[in-house]
Amino acid sequence: MRFCRDDQCVVTSLVHEAVWRLWQPDEMILVIRDPREAHIASACESRGIQVQKLWIPEGTGRDDLWETFTLLGEVAKPGEEILFDITGGCHAIPFIIAHAAVYLKEVRKVRISGIIYATVPDEHGLRHFADLLPLTGVNDWISGVKSLNESADAAPLGILMNGLQRHIHRDPAEPDPPTRLSSWSSLLGTFMAAVRLSRPVDALYAGWGIIRDLPGVREEIHRFAPALSPIIDTIEPIRAMAAPPPKEGLSPGYLLKQLILVRYQIEKGLDFQAASLSREWLISCTILLVGAGEEWLDAGTRHTASRTLTGIVLTMQDKPADTTMYTPVLQSREGIREMAAIWERVSALRNDLAHCGMNQREETIRSIRRRSDGLPDDLIRFSILSGVITTEEAGISVRDEP
Numbered sequence: 001m002r003f004c005r006d007d008q009c010v011v012t013s014l015v016h017e018a019v020w021r022l023w024q025p026d027e028m029i030l031v032i033r034d035p036r037e038a039h040i041a042s043a044c045e046s047r048g049i050q051v052q053k054l055w056i057p058e059g060t061g062r063d064d065l066w067e068t069f070t071l072l073g074e075v076a077k078p079g080e081e082i083l084f085d086i087t088g089g090c091h092a093i094p095f096i097i098a099h100a101a102v103y104l105k106e107v108r109k110v111r112i113s114g115i116i117y118a119t120v121p122d123e124h125g126l127r128h129f130a131d132l133l134p135l136t137g138v139n140d141w142i143s144g145v146k147s148l149n150e151s152a153d154a155a156p157l158g159i160l161m162n163g164l165q166r167h168i169h170r171d172p173a174e175p176d177p178p179t180r181l182s183s184w185s186s187l188l189g190t191f192m193a194a195v196r197l198s199r200p201v202d203a204l205y206a207g208w209g210i211i212r213d214l215p216g217v218r219e220e221i222h223r224f225a226p227a228l229s230p231i232i233d234t235i236e237p238i239r240a241m242a243a244p245p246p247k248e249g250l251s252p253g254y255l256l257k258q259l260i261l262v263r264y265q266i267e268k269g270l271d272f273q274a275a276s277l278s279r280e281w282l283i284s285c286t287i288l289l290v291g292a293g294e295e296w297l298d299a300g301t302r303h304t305a306s307r308t309l310t311g312i313v314l315t316m317q318d319k320p321a322d323t324t325m326y327t328p329v330l331q332s333r334e335g336i337r338e339m340a341a342i343w344e345r346v347s348a349l350r351n352d353l354a355h356c357g358m359n360q361r362e363e364t365i366r367s368i369r370r371r372s373d374g375l376p377d378d379l380i381r382f383s384i385l386s387g388v389i390t391t392e393e394a395g396i397s398v399r400d401e402p
Contacts, residue, residue: 003127005023078108081111082112115131141228145157204242208242262277266376283309349371
């Protein structure tokens with residue numbers, strides 16, 4: 001029988017010999033379930049093939065399946081390379097090998113060069129080797145999206161998109177390769193880095209680029225990897241946080257998008273970042289209240305707004321406090337007492353997180369998380385009491401214009 005790898009073929013009655021000659025591995029491990037198959041090892045050795053025997057359980061019960069998986073997961077050491085041939089596999093073996101290959105790659109750091117099998121003879125009597133390894137890449141894409149959605153980590157997905165674009169560009173038969181995937185994944189990485197660093201202007205601007213380019217990226221994914229199209233749809237929530245930097249100063253609409261970013265951080269477990277941004281958000285809202293929106297990024301203006309809020313809190317506690325040019329404006333608000341309480345509450349959470357629990361207060365992690373979960377409601381309440389955002393605007397989760 002003639003076995004072929006691309007344009008190279010060998011004639012043999014033993015598929016193991018074909019693999020040995022076509023791939024030239026250093027050694028071959030023969031997986032044996034039935035003792036009657038042991039003669040294959042002797043046949044290989046008679047043809048000069050170095051063979052090791054790996055005995056696996058005959059049963060298909062849970063314990064046997066796990067034992068088989070464990071044995072297959074130990075066939076190679078970190079840094080080694082392995083090729084799986086499942087041509088003679090039966091029962092659950094091909095399925096277990098597919099999962100063992102992913103385990104070896106991700107956990108044991110073994111390079112998997114292929115999961116091959118010899119097809120049935122074609123019309124010319126040739127048995128071509130097919131490689132199933134590319135299909136295991138679906139697990140990588142799923143893991144990449146999981147990292148993105150659960151941990152705000154775009155690195156795994158970025159590596160995959162860059163790899164996909166490079167792979168297609170190497171194909172001389174492709175007249176119109178993708179051009180947007182790499183740059184778009186870079187934007188995605190910038191967005192997630194900005195989320196983790198609590199840089200709202202950078203995050204919203206990168207989000208704006210992501211949504212702007214999304215149709216073109218979706219079209220390229222549909223052409224070259226249509227099965228991955230639903231994965232791209234998971235990016236859609238970023239639309240609510242997409243906005244270019246405001247040219248004419250801070251606006252209520254832009255502030256609301258930053259509030260959605262705070263919610264996003266809390267959903268991803270980024271409590272410290274959310275608390276830090278929430279305190280800055282209250283300062284920004286105060287700057288809008290006093291009519292200094294054009295100076296919202298000025299360090300002096302922000303410091304003055306912060307001193308104003310802290311001074312009002314201290315005054316209400318009958319403690320000595322500084323006043324600023326903004327103090328009369330805030331004190332004229334009917335809800336100033338509640339606004340001051342929100343400022344104190346958010347600032348206390350930010351400080352507690354920043355000091356890493358290095359104090360004598362006995363507070364549980366659950367309590368900290370509960371306080372973090374309450375941040376968006378506090379911000380909305382503050383903005384409504386300040387008059388910066390109306391109740392109707394506060395009920396809108398996405399605004400098209402900043």
